[in-house]
Amino acid sequence: MTPRLELKNICKEFAGRQVVSDLSLSVAPGQVTCLLGPSGCGKSTTLRIIAGVEHQTSGEIWVDGKLISGDDVRVPPEGRSIGLMFQDFALFPHLSVAQNVAFGLTGSKADNTPRVGELLERVGLSGFDDKYPHELSGGEQQRVALARALAPRPKIMLMDEPFSGLDDRLRDGIRDQTLSVLKEAGTAVLLVTHEPHEAMRMADEIALMRGGRIVQQGNPYNLYNAPVDKEAAAFFSDIN
Ligand code: ADP
Ligand code: MG
Numbered sequence: 001m002t003p004r005l006e007l008k009n010i011c012k013e014f015a016g017r018q019v020v021s022d023l024s025l026s027v028a029p030g031q032v033t034c035l036l037g038p039s040g041c042g043k044s045t046t047l048r049i050i051a052g053v054e055h056q057t058s059g060e061i062w063v064d065g066k067l068i069s070g071d072d073v074r075v076p077p078e079g080r081s082i083g084l085m086f087q088d089f090a091l092f093p094h095l096s097v098a099q100n101v102a103f104g105l106t107g108s109k110a111d112n113t114p115r116v117g118e119l120l121e122r123v124g125l126s127g128f129d130d131k132y133p134h135e136l137s138g139g140e141q142q143r144v145a146l147a148r149a150l151a152p153r154p155k156i157m158l159m160d161e162p163f164s165g166l167d168d169r170l171r172d173g174i175r176d177q178t179l180s181v182l183k184e185a186g187t188a189v190l191l192v193t194h195e196p197h198e199a200m201r202m203a204d205e206i207a208l209m210r211g212g213r214i215v216q217q218g219n220p221y222n223l224y225n226a227p228v229d230k231e232a233a234a235f236f237s238d239i240n
Contacts, residue, residue, distance in 0.1 A: 087162060
């Protein structure tokens with residue numbers, strides 16, 4: 001099967017320093033792949049390159065078998081069918097929940113109403129249409145952000161530590177709910193995290209990164225049970 005997203009030998013230098021080195025991976029539709037690694041290892045830079053807001057020094061990005069970024073091709077961010085979620089949910093404070101969810105949709109309010117209703121139902125927020133972000137809990141805001149990111153039916157969802165701003169008690173519940181919404185939508189997900197527990201809980205596949213490189217890749221149990229070296233073992237050791 002053609003991967004939904006494929007990165008081929010991505011390299012990125014800032015001022016002569018290599019922060020992403022020869023990174024290759026692929027994500028299938030409906031699959032969650034985690035970029036896992038400590039702060040500064042190049043996770044966010046990789047996501048920004050895929051989103052098209054930063055450009056690789058070399059390497060290629062393919063979506064559904066089509067080259068979208070390489071030496072002679074550079075599809076702009078808005079043409080990439082990519083949804084984004086970050087740690088701060090960045091809802092528009094002056095817009096209602098329904099207006100936030102509809103933000104990325106073309107068409108009239110009336111046209112969009114059924115889609116907005118369907119998305120709010122999927123994230124468990126039916127009836128929240130007319131509320132404003134300041135009236136919502138952190139977890140509710142996060143779910144609105146998920147609905148907003150899914151609204152234009154992106155092929156790929158890029159998530160950069162989306163749960164780290166949430167209360168500890170809520171985090172696992174919201175992780176599970178987010179995962180089931182994304183699986184149902186069939187979106188290919190690339191999730192960035194520095195938390196092994198989060199990667200173990202959410203990923204079908206984990207790419208363990210260190211110093212801009214993938215040092216080990218496989219399903220969560222492979223990485224947990226057969227870490228590639230002592231450093232990888234230590235990284236996973238506080239999970240039980
Ligand atoms: P992570 O998300 O894994 O914490 P980042 O991708 O944010 O790591 O950063 C990787 C490295 O690249 C870090 O050393 C960071 O300081 C550096 N870096 C990121 N963006 C820039 C930039 N715009 N200019 C220079 N260096 C950068
Ligand atoms: Mg980061």
